[in-house]
Amino acid sequence: MGRWIRVLALALFACTVLSVPARAEYRHVIIPNLSVTGEYTDNVNLTDDDTDSDWILVVTPSLAYEVSGRRNGLRLGYAPGVAVYAKNEDDNTLRHSLNFNAWHSLTKNTHLTFYDSFLRTEDPNTDEVERREARFRSQVPAQEGETPPPVLTPEELGLQPDTTLREGREPYYTNTAAGRITHTFGRGHSLYLGYLHSLTEHESRFEEDSRRHNPTVGLTYNINPHLSLSAAGGYTRGTFDADSRYIDDPTEDFDRWNGSLRLTRAFSPRFSGYADYTQILLDSEGDGDDYVVYHASVGGTYQLSPQSSVTVGVGYFFQDNQDDDDEKGLTLTLNYNSADQWKAGRLVGSVSVQSGFREAFFGTENLGFSTFYGTSLNLRYAMTKKISWSSYLTYRRDEYLNEDPERKDNAYLAGIGVQYQISRRFSLSLSFSHRTIDSNLDEEDSHENRVGVDFSMNLSPELRPISF
Template identity: 30%
Template sequence: MLSEHARSPMGNRQGPIPVQRLSRKEMIPCQAKKGSNHPSIKDGGFAFILCWLMLALNLPCLVHADLTINPYVGGGVNYDDNIDLSPTEADHDVVTSIRPGVDLNWTGRHGNLGISYNPSYNAYVNRPEYTFTSHTATLEGSLTIARGTSLTASNAYMHTEDPLTGDDTTVRRGRNPYFSNTATVGISSQFGAESQIDLTYTYYVLENDDITIEDSSYHQPELAMTYWFLPNRYAIEMEGQYTIGDFDTSEDFEDLGARIRLIKRFGRRFDVYIDYSHTYLDYMNDAEDYQVYSPIIGFAWDERADTRFEFSFGYFYRDNEFSGDDDGIVGNINVAYEWGPGGTITFNGSVGYDQAFFGAENLGFNPFYEIATEVTYPIAQRLTGTLSGSYRRSLYIDETPDREDSVWGGETGLAYQALPWLRLNLNYTYSQINSNVDLNDYTKNQVMLSVTLTPRQPIRF
């Protein structure tokens, strides 16, 4: 789970406020859970239960709601030239897959609910022992309890053996199963055209069959508010999180973070802001505690309906309890442009600090910089092309010795809507990691042809 501070402090992420220090250690097989007075990995059913309680509360509102069912089935053939992510002796294979799925959506006067389930059967030709079935499922619902106030709940589950999934920038190898689950419940109240307050609670868990990969979880309540005290002129954003991180072998922690942003609006489309975020992390035992201070200034401009530009620049300072302190620049450039029907181009450049936590590897604090771009263009009436590329360099300074990873990624593809119920896709994907730890290197090329069948119209009740 990665908190990319430079992109939006305490925003646009799926994990806790940046947790910047891990105890320096060598990777060891995960052992039996150490004693702890805090919730363990197994105790996160609370949020899951709340999600289903939310579903139960929603049922009376959904009795007379409209139900839409979207079934589909897909299949494909994928050529992979490095199925083991090997740094030296790459082993290629052809993988055939079958991917049925269904989306259920209820829409009522006072609430809505969406449930999706997507299994996938993946068969390897040369290495049949690698054949596996993956499962992903999501639940999202909301219930209006008063004017402008609603309860929300979501749950996202994934079970797979594929080492390359999600946003984890660390390296996972092997074909052992693992699963992750994120459950979130909250209440949201809007008290103005753009003013809103949100209270949420999130529980995340990652469990691995591979004993060399550490299980982890976190519990995280969060309070956020946006208040335009002078509408269309001045606003304040405030956000606070409290996170309990729980691990099988690494030291658990408590983390408290806060952010405040003052916004000045010029006209209707130009916002300038000053932002300050603060993080305090307290390890349960002997690992080094720290604080992070980070002021930022920036602006967002979207004067034209087809163009958006964002820029921010700032500084971070990490005050370590014992060792030397760390500092650096944080900044972000985002550009999005739309042309014609369906044509888009986006560019993102970021520099700052991040943290690799709650993933395949726990590598801690890492200054980084990255660029990413994507182009989508309608080549013909039913044919769309995409092209994307990215580069990221991370320096894991809490590792001994320091570890540097350069991650390259690229993808190009064609999507052809042959018939209203038939879509064809052809994609090429490139991924590469260059690391000063040679065992982490790999280069991977994939070519996939897939077919998806869907009804002309969704089934409605």
């Protein structure tokens, strides 16, 4: 607990330093809010059998603050929460969510950016946790016509949501901190150096704790107006801590090196083709898995709009395992990225299709190399000026190729909600969500239905962000 207090103190200190010169060139924005949520779950511990239901009351005040100037700025959000269980009183706990971004322009072409995200919760459904986190990160709005601040995002840092399975309601916390310096030299040329540190710690003795140290470097270079080259590399030191009395096969500490190279050719203003190559080397201590992954692919990207694109590609990977059978196969890429949602009257939606391979470390379960594919659909419909409904549907398949026996999980997620803006200050929402994990290993199956009621109150005076 002391670590998150130090992180919060550091963020508040930086916030104070930046806010001291409260001159006209600095813009300050504060958004206070209060949320009261009542939630019912029919599988509170996300177990395969012996399921138990419960009612959970969560009270969450939150505060988002941003101060920005011409060359630097800071964005800070903090949301403590109190979770009270109707049946399982031993699960009552305090939740904490802290998000921090800071940026500073050393020169016109050199920029420093910092990122930190801290979470403490007992909620085992990481999909719901990530959805709440994403909503909270975007609390400070940009003014119309204003250039968004140069904040680091989880996607830009290469962070992926934890798709492994967590059971029980023991509290755990995660923290990810990163810094990056970026320098541009000439049109289309840039170089960055970065460092990322993350940790995951559990109060449960049946889960592994982990830490990651990850320096990175990346280069983008335009060879000519139609041909560009990008390269990236990094080193990761992963360490793990497990109680051998409760975990039979703990993850070994490892060193990991990775590098990638991509050549992109623009054939028209909208269409470009690419060829890339990625190599990963993982060296474990002790009896852990050692392997080298080689992956090459070709494909193309079509720009549908300034913020929407479709990428189609095909590749081949080969995993050379030192002690086990090698793995190999095709990788098919079909990614639809839409930052600007499509609209049809009052209906707004977005679609995402993704596939590829990843390494499942530093989460709930450390399952190593895996391939995945999946799709998601999000819809929102404005029924009236005050009433709207939203829904999402997601499917994902993960195949953990280095597990013995090999593990294959199918995840099905669906949800629907109705939001009612009672007044300018108060809003009410009702939601239902379903989550099923169907695995080839029966003990990894789980399912859950949730019903929630959320009452939110805008605490800003005059019902708008406090600016000064």
